[in-house]
Amino acid sequence: MSDILLLLISTVLVNNFVLAKFLGLCPFMGVSSRVETATGMAAATTFVLTMASLASYLINHFILQPLSLEYLQILSFILAIAVVVQFTEMVVQKSSPVLYRLLGIFLPLITTNCAVLGVALLNVNKNHGFVDSIVYGFGAALGFSLVLILFAAIRERIAVADVPAPFQGAAISLITAGLMSLAFMGFSGLVKA
Amino acid sequence: MEILYATAIITLFAVVCGGLLGFASVKFKVEGNPIVEQINEILPQTQCGQCGHPGCKPYAEAIANGEAINRCPPGGEAGIKALAELLDLEIIELDDSCGEEAPARVAVIREAECIGCTKCIQACPVDAIVGAPKLMHTVITDECTGCDLCVPPCPVDCIDMPILQSALDSWKVPSPQVININEVTSEPPSKIKLEDAV
Numbered sequence: 001m002s003d004i005l006l007l008l009i010s011t012v013l014v015n016n017f018v019l020a021k022f023l024g025l026c027p028f029m030g031v032s033s034r035v036e037t038a039t040g041m042a043a044a045t046t047f048v049l050t051m052a053s054l055a056s057y058l059i060n061h062f063i064l065q066p067l068s069l070e071y072l073q074i075l076s077f078i079l080a081i082a083v084v085v086q087f088t089e090m091v092v093q094k095s096s097p098v099l100y101r102l103l104g105i106f107l108p109l110i111t112t113n114c115a116v117l118g119v120a121l122l123n124v125n126k127n128h129g130f131v132d133s134i135v136y137g138f139g140a141a142l143g144f145s146l147v148l149i150l151f152a153a154i155r156e157r158i159a160v161a162d163v164p165a166p167f168q169g170a171a172i173s174l175i176t177a178g179l180m181s182l183a184f185m186g187f188s189g190l191v192k193a
Numbered sequence: 194m195e196i197l198y199a200t201a202i203i204t205l206f207a208v209v210c211g212g213l214l215g216f217a218s219v220k221f222k223v224e225g226n227p228i229v230e231q232i233n234e235i236l237p238q239t240q241c242g243q244c245g246h247p248g249c250k251p252y253a254e255a256i257a258n259g260e261a262i263n264r265c266p267p268g269g270e271a272g273i274k275a276l277a278e279l280l281d282l283e284i285i286e287l288d289d290s291c292g293e294e295a296p297a298r299v300a301v302i303r304e305a306e307c308i309g310c311t312k313c314i315q316a317c318p319v320d321a322i323v324g325a326p327k328l329m330h331t332v333i334t335d336e337c338t339g340c341d342l343c344v345p346p347c348p349v350d351c352i353d354m355p356i357l358q359s360a361l362d363s364w365k366v367p368s369p370q371v372i373n374i375n376e377v378t379s380e381p382p383s384k385i386k387l388e389d390a391v
Contacts, residue, residue, distance in 0.1 A: 090221040
């Protein structure tokens with residue numbers, strides 16, 4: 001139990017996918033201009049990441065490994081992720097048309113969110129078991145959500161701030177992201193490996 | 194040999210995934226409110242906002258939720274009648290607070306006076322104005338809905354709204370006039386000459 005908790009905390013805070021591993025930066029920059037959209041994106045990504053890490057574990061363990069086809073990992077993981085994303089899109093469209101309109105193009109773009117494929121491949125790399133894979137995926141998604149929503153909240157404040165002309169727009173966003181990354185470095189001593 | 198075997202596995206896997214998605218697309222099919230679509234088709238699609246909604250589709254949704262059908266001046270009496278027929282409601286007068294029914298108009302930019310400020314382009318709800326900053330703008334007549342929204346933002350007042358003249362390809366048979374049946378029948382048919390009828 002404590003192992004799982006440790007894994008969760010270490011993926012959410014210490015090895016945060018966005019700020020420590022620099023994966024999934026496109027939605028981090030793209031969908032963070034408003035907190036509501038960021039929250040929706042975070043929820044969709046959390047679902048997709050957890051489901052995708054589950055699906056990729058099953059595929060790897062029950063299809064690829066017994067048939068010694070491990071070299072097809074990337075191809076089949078991408079396929080599984082695309083299916084999960086498409087499925088999520090249908091469910092979101094059915095259940096919340098407003099969220100569907102807000103997320104727009106970024107919902108299908110979760111497919112190409114490198115954090116999703118990153119989690120699937122790292123799970124294999126680290127020899128995670130069934131539960132560990134899901135916890136790792138869920139932790140990565142929680143970390144992503146936390147950082148995305150925090151960043152969106154900061155950007156909402158920046159939008160009304162008097163930013164010097166050379167720093168306006170993408171520049172101040174990237175600097176903010178860098179400062180957040182520095183702040184999250186402070187968690188690196190939290191869990192002793 | 195192994196490559197064929199791997200290809201077969203991945204193909205099989207893809208087919209299974211495709212089947213799953215196909216099942217989900219049937220299961221989670223989104224059925225739009227069909228009445229909204231029908232109302233939206235009757236509305237004139239000028240996107241003028243005179244009804245107080247940001248466009249025709251939102252007004253169609255509002256009508257489906259019970260809003261009055263008489264808030265669309267560009268649609269006019271004919272539009273109200275069509276809506277009343279579709280929704281089985283009473284035909285009511287056009288709401289004056291929204292505007293008056295007017296003949297179809299089209300925006301025309303006096304191009305010599307245009308300073309290229311792009312303000313009318315931003316105001317146009319149907320993207321019927323082409324132009325670039327500091328260059329002359331012009332209106333695509335076929336796309337213009339005559340909604341007037343580009344007129345107020347123009348700083349040099351170079352947009353005219355003339356009544357749309359019907360061209361050869363847009364001419365329609367005019368609607369029949371309402372006539373008093375007593376006037377017609379009071380005169381004996383023998384007196385109507387061919388010249389009068391023409």
